[in-house]
Amino acid sequence: MTPVLSTDLLAIVALVVVLAGAVNGVAGFGFAVVGTTVLATTLDPATAVAFMILPMFAVNVALVGDLSGEDLRTCGRRFVPLLVSALVVRQ
Numbered sequence: 001m002t003p004v005l006s007t008d009l010l011a012i013v014a015l016v017v018v019l020a021g022a023v024n025g026v027a028g029f030g031f032a033v034v035g036t037t038v039l040a041t042t043l044d045p046a047t048a049v050a051f052m053i054l055p056m057f058a059v060n061v062a063l064v065g066d067l068s069g070e071d072l073r074t075c076g077r078r079f080v081p082l083l084v085s086a087l088v089v090r091q
Contacts, residue, residue, distance in 0.1 A: 012042055017055045024059065032056050 020035035032052060039048035067075070 013039065013051050031059050
């Protein structure tokens with residue numbers, strides 16, 4: 001049986017996402033920290049993380065969209081070695 005999401009739960013999640021977005025807009029960071037922590041006070045931590053995955057992905061895609069081509073290349077040079085080492089260690 002599939003659990004049904006209540007309207008109250010969806011309203012709480014939406015409110016937390018808006019609050020986390022406001023914190024991120026003011027401070028420039030903290031979307032994931034605030035959103036996941038506040039949701040974890042209402043839901044179990046695994047569910048809180050699951051609810052925050054899509055909004056966090058959307059925020060990061062929006063931020064990447066603001067980068068210039070040179071900024072993207074700089075990020076690639078900086079983070080590709082970390083990704084490769086994580087894949088090698090995982091094997």
